Amino acid sequence: MNNWVTEELKTADLGDKRLNKRLTFIVEGLASKPDKTVPQTFEEASQAQAVYEFWSNPHVKPSQIIAAHRDATLLRIKGHSIILVIQDTTDLEFASLATRRGLGEISKQGVEGIKVHNVLSVTTDGVPLGLIKQIAWVRKKTRKGKGYEERKRKIEEKESYRWLESFRETQELVPPEMEVVTVCDREGDIFELLASPRREGAHLLIRAAQNRNVKTSTEQGEIQKLFTLLKSQEVVGEIVLDLQKTPRRKARKATIQVKYATVTLQVPSNKPPLKHNEPVEVAAILAEEINPPPKEQKVSWLLLTTLPLNNVSDAFTYLKWYSLRWLIERYHYVLKSGCKIEELQLETGERLLRALACYSIVAWRLLWLTYTSRLDPHQPATVALEEEEWQSLYVKIHNKLELPREIPTIYQCVRWIARLGGFLARKGDGEPGVMTLWRGWQRLMDYVAMWKFMVAMVNELECDKDKDIEMKKENRNKICD
Ligand SMILES: [Mn+2]
Known part of the structure; x- marks a missing residue:
């Protein structure tokens, strides 16, 4: 790497x-x-x-x-x-x-x-x-x-x-x-951010924290509270989202009910008067988990977005993006x-x-390695690993000095690295996490150092052999002279 x-x-x-x-x-x-x-x-x-x-x-x-x-x-x-x-x-x-x-x-x-x-x-x-x-x-x-x-x-x-x-x-x-x-x-729920100038194709997707004053186009003039308004909408669909493990929760699949509405956010009253402080029209999506496991906090997101929201599948797409x-x-x-x-x-x-x-930069690289191997599993290992890295890994895992004819896939190599980090790769273990991979990576680095050392030694021996032959030839020539 x-x-x-x-x-x-x-x-x-x-x-x-x-x-x-x-x-x-x-x-x-x-x-x-x-x-x-x-x-x-x-x-x-x-x-x-x-x-x-x-x-x-x-x-x-x-x-x-x-x-x-x-x-x-x-x-x-x-x-x-x-x-x-x-x-x-x-x-x-x-x-x-x-x-x-x-x-x-x-x-x-x-x-x-x-x-x-x-x-x-x-x-x-x-x-x-x-x-x-x-x-x-x-x-x-x-x-x-x-x-x-x-x-x-x-x-x-x-x-x-x-x-x-x-x-x-x-x-x-x-x-x-x-x-x-x-x-x-929710920390990004800032009126000035939602009201920021945007170039074509640039959008915001923000989880709401503030129960802002909003208007809808249908009930003109009437000011309502954002959360109350969204809760009163009808459920338009259900989606199952993969929730990843965090320090606060285990990974799980969550069934989520979705409601949405187009709202116009009113300028908060405590804002200094500014030119661009005008009401902003956004789409709001309310996503609430049904039947969360006991003792787990249920998912309840209210998202605000400047993205076009025309149907329920748009709402699903934006929820998936938010989950990332x-x-x-x-x-x-x-x-x-x-x-x-x-x-x-x-x-x-x-x-x-x-x-x-x-x-x-180092932390990004490890995160990238973890997820790229899951999403593009068939690429050869060389997209992310140096030759001596995948070779020493292969030799260590298989316990023999023979290398394969084809370069193994990145997916396979990442699982092997994870094994060095304690990943058991049993059925049901899922994909190795970034920390397991990290531990494996540390061990691999030691093998790589040893591997390089051995390769250098072998080269030197070969070189010595060549020199030997040269010298013998020379000697023979001398004798012939
Ligand atoms: Mn945060």
Whole structure:
């Protein structure tokens, strides 16, 4: 998997060729042992030192690191007709070290850390293609205001502006001939976002949090509450959705009843008067699970979308797309549990931000590997693995030195990697998850190192043999002379 790094970072421009090279070197190292500490990954002291120096270098901008990955992501996006772009924020929590500075408040009280807003592009069948943008920031110790004061401020001055800024950039970056649907959870239910200018083919799909004032076209003039209005609609259909495992629930199939309506969202009364603050017409979909298993929280989503909603099958499509939002949760989980980013012992927020940018690329790659192998199972392993990777994997799993005539499929290889990570591959075990795969990957990297070493040794022996023959020939010639 390591040569992919060169390709992934080929547009990197940190203002200095040596820094660009160093970046590739670091991401390669982290990708081979993402859950290990820096000294464990970069065994030579001088190399580990180089990594720390890079992360301490004020000339290295985290946004420039992400920009290289973004360029590669945009190449992957090309050729799809529709792409989903999921936005979500997560908190990275860091233990307070006596020497640590430059962190800020996060959602959890009394804990310091970094806030990270990721913008992840995903195909409509659920393959994560990479980040389009990442905004990571440290909250100032004295924020301007909370509660009512905070709400009254202009959106441009608020933290929540990140959702709008990301939406605007997404529209600029994704090729104009493509449809692009920005998907947000309840935190993204922001009037200014729903009212944002949109280019043709750019849409929003947001889970509603606010019980907004709305009007419908049929009952003109009468203002109603969004949730009440949707609940009073008739059920138009039922769909079964695959719910994935999260820290809060097991994976299950949920039968969901669907209602929908077209509504006009009224401008919230606490908004400062702005030109573009006008009522917005959107489609609203209410999705409620029937008969959820006991003790499980039932699915109840109210989604707002600017996408055209003409019939129940449109509603089903948008629900399926919303259910893929789960992938960004997975991404954050990989970043935290897989890369153990919260365990980094770096001393300043600035350094952590540079490290985060590097690890973000590694975490995406693993997520991509997990889902691409499920959705495009027949591709040869070489779409994601280097020759020595699939070969050493094959030899390890089959316990013999013979290689197959044909390159195994990516699906098969990913299951073998998962086996190294403890996946039993019994009937009913389903597909291996990203963490199992991650553990397997670590072990595979050790086999790959050994495999390369052996291949090098064999080559050297062959070479010696050749030399031997040469020498014997020479000797014979001499004798003949
Ligand atoms: Mn969220």
